Amino acid sequence: MQGKESLNPARVYFLIRNAIVLNRSSIMFITAALGSILFLLSLFDAYGNCSPMFHRNAYLVIFFPGGIFLTTRAFRELHDPVKGYSWLLLPASSLEKTLSRILLTTLVYYFGSLVIYLLFSLLSEGINMLVLQRCHFMFNPFDLVIIKSMGVYMAVQAPFLTGAVYFKKHTLSKTILFLTFSVLIIGVGILIAIRLIFGEGFFWWNVQDIFYSNEVDDFTAVGSGVINTAKVFFWFAVPSVSWIICYFRYRETEL
Numbered sequence: 001m002q003g004k005e006s007l008n009p010a011r012v013y014f015l016i017r018n019a020i021v022l023n024r025s026s027i028m029f030i031t032a033a034l035g036s037i038l039f040l041l042s043l044f045d046a047y048g049n050c051s052p053m054f055h056r057n058a059y060l061v062i063f064f065p066g067g068i069f070l071t072t073r074a075f076r077e078l079h080d081p082v083k084g085y086s087w088l089l090l091p092a093s094s095l096e097k098t099l100s101r102i103l104l105t106t107l108v109y110y111f112g113s114l115v116i117y118l119l120f121s122l123l124s125e126g127i128n129m130l131v132l133q134r135c136h137f138m139f140n141p142f143d144l145v146i147i148k149s150m151g152v153y154m155a156v157q158a159p160f161l162t163g164a165v166y167f168k169k170h171t172l173s174k175t176i177l178f179l180t181f182s183v184l185i186i187g188v189g190i191l192i193a194i195r196l197i198f199g200e201g202f203f204w205w206n207v208q209d210i211f212y213s214n215e216v217d218d219f220t221a222v223g224s225g226v227i228n229t230a231k232v233f234f235w236f237a238v239p240s241v242s243w244i245i246c247y248f249r250y251r252e253t254e255l
Contacts, residue, residue: 007099011092015100016108031116034062039124046128046135055121055139059113060149067109067153071160072171074101078253079168094251102243105161110150114141155234158242165249 020027038058045054077087090097121139128135140146163175 005093005095007093007095011096012100012103015090015092015097016104019100019104020108034066035120038062038120039127042124042136043128043131046125046132050134050136052137054136055117056143056145059117059139059146062117063110063113063149064153064156066113067105067157068160068172070109071105071157072164072175074105074161075164075250078165078250088254094254095247098243098247098250101164102161102246105157106150106154110153114146117141151235155238158239158246162242162246162249165246165253 041058042054045051051057077083080087087097092100118139118141121136125135125138159179160172160175163178164171167174
């Protein structure tokens, strides 16, 4: 049912809370399973190398795949033949429903994973200290690498959220295939454009001189401009456009 396109923070909060409550068993099971594996890895690593960056690296290894997996399942109720009608009839606008899924798979997931992993690291390192009399450095949620990873994650996961709205089955594989073909098409288009601009006699090192100067061992003004444009595209355009497409696709589904 297409409701009034309003935005009520309370309804967004309840949509997020309901999603967490309804899936609490799965969340607890997955968390326990990953925690058990990480506990053993932490114990073995503390006994051996005792890597100072163990917890930071372990968190990042889990954070990205876990978030992508969560994102691909964000709209599974919409595609479910039984739960779909109940989801569509919820007293919330399509904007509120879409925003709840964006927040759930980004900020809520990020801060929730930080808290859970911090508690895990406290427990695992306490056991390591009791058993081995040695431990890793504690997990630092304010590590600059961890903070930057959130921005990278938001840019990477946004297209998968759009794929979760479009694809009913095999969301992950279909989204990866779509992104791969899109990158290939863009890459071929860029190569064709370069060939048309520089003609038949162009070589890669001729083009490279435009973007990078071997004399100063740094990027030229054109190269810096291209890099800055790519950064803006990755950090802002990719998530923004993906979320907008996600919203309009979901709104179209409700009509």
